[in-house]
Amino acid sequence: MVSLHLVARTLCCVVFVLVGLPFSSDAQLDPLFYNKSCPNLHFIVVKVVLEASLSDPRIFASLVRLHFHDCFVQGCDASVLLNNSATIVSEQEALPNNNSLRGLNVVNDIKTEVEKACPSVASCADILALAAQASSFLADGPCWKVRLGRRDSLTANQTLANQNLPSPFSTLDQLKAFASQGLNTTHLVALSGAHTFGKGRCFLFVNRLYDFNNTGKPDPTLNIDYLKELRKLCPQNGTGTNLVNLDPTTPNKFDKTYYSHLKAGKGLFQSDQVLFTPNASTIKTILKFRNHENIFFDNFKIAMIKMGNIGVLTGNQGEIRKQCNFINQKSIEQDIDIVASKEPSKDGMISSI
Known part of the structure; x- marks a missing residue:
């Protein structure tokens, strides 16, 4: 049974950040976007996420x-939610996403519950952003002001995914390139801290245990006991399908222990431990987050x-x-019309749109 007290506490967090933090008027999005059109949106998101966690503590x-x-693929537009269809090649089958x-x-x-309360008002992209915020807070992590007003894409991009x-297996340079979309190295280290909860399958790091970089030896940065x-x-x-906790001590809690594990050589993925390899530019930030959870949470x-x-x-x-998995029927019909209008006419020329 869902704890209404916990739902209320999470909603108090939302109210606090909306009232207590400044908002930049030049931003594209507004945390108060649905206050009139869908006032129960936050409540619905928190309630459904909390219900899901009762049977699946990994869901956060x-x-x-x-x-x-x-x-990080096309932007925060819910493209990752789209299934394969006549017009969509799903990002869910891209290598980093497939079966994971x-x-x-x-x-x-x-989305089903939101549609009952306020049909065709709240986007799947916003719902996903709110679900991430609720998940962090429900796992004892930070709560932030989610800016809203995103709309959902009509396309997906498996190649870009x-x-x-x-x-x-990413190197530090590859991680920095990944975070280059308006984010700096501090943001990269902070976002990597989300590996403080969740699990990973053995095949994603087993090379570090037995044959790192084809040396026939384990990754020398790994703590020997770990x-x-x-x-x-x-x-x-x-x-290779066994699941292992990303954080060996507090696997379902959002806290700063991830950074302590990096310092101890207990980063599960290579892409985790590279943040704390000798002379890495990220070490200073990791130590700061390790020593001050409030600084980590703020960042x-x-x-x-x-x-x-x-x-x-x-x-x-x-x-x-x-429906979050499919573009609307009207959009599908428009896509079909556009494709048809580009088909060669009888004289061999492309018809105009």
């Missing part, structure tokens, strides 16, 4: 990750707000999807 981390994987994205059903459940999303633990969980000739909030503003569609751009 999964929804935050889903928001990340949306924003979770929480899609929860976003759909939220393969190119833009970082892998668990290496022994991981080898038990991920045998060399195993299937995570700033990074999430900045990330949430990447490539957004507003005004008359895109649409408000009725």
Whole structure:
């Protein structure tokens, strides 16, 4: 049963950040966007996310990750939610997403409830942004002011998803390039802190345990005791599908222990530990976050707000999807009309639109 007290506490967080923090008037989005058109939106999001967590404690981390994987491909436009269709090649089947994205059903459940309360008003992109915020706070992490007013894309880009999303094998330079969309190195380190909860499958890091960079030896940056633990969980000739906690001590809580683990050589993915390799430009920030959780939380909030503003569609751009997995029927019909209008006419010329 959902705790109404916890729902109320989470909503108090939302009210506090809306009232207590300044808002830049030149931003594209507005945290008060739905105050009149869909006043119960925050309540619905929190309630459905909390209900989902009762049977799936991993859902908080999964929804935050889903928001990340949306924003860094075409921007925060809910393109990651689109299924394959006659006009869509889904980003869900891109290599960084395939068989690993979770929480899609929860976003759909939220959308169903939102449509009952305020039909065709709230976008899937905004719902996903709010679900990420609720997930952070419900896992004892920070709560931030979610700017709203995004619209949903009419397209997806699987190719861009393969190119833009970082892998668990990324180098520090590759991570910095990934974060270059209006974010700096501090934002990168803060967003990486989301690996303080969630899980990863063995095949994403097993090379570090037995044959790092084809050396026949383990990754020398791995803590020796941690290496022994991981080898038990991920045998060399195993299937690679076993799940391992990203944070070995507080796997379902949003806290600063991720940074302590990096300092101790216990980053699960190569892309985690490279942040604390010798002479890395990120070490100073990691130590600051490790020692001061409030500084980490403050920077995570700033990074999430900045990330949430990447490539957004507003005004008359895109649409408000009725179902998050598919563009609206009217849009599909328009796409078909456009394709048909480009087909060669009888005289071999392309018809005008």
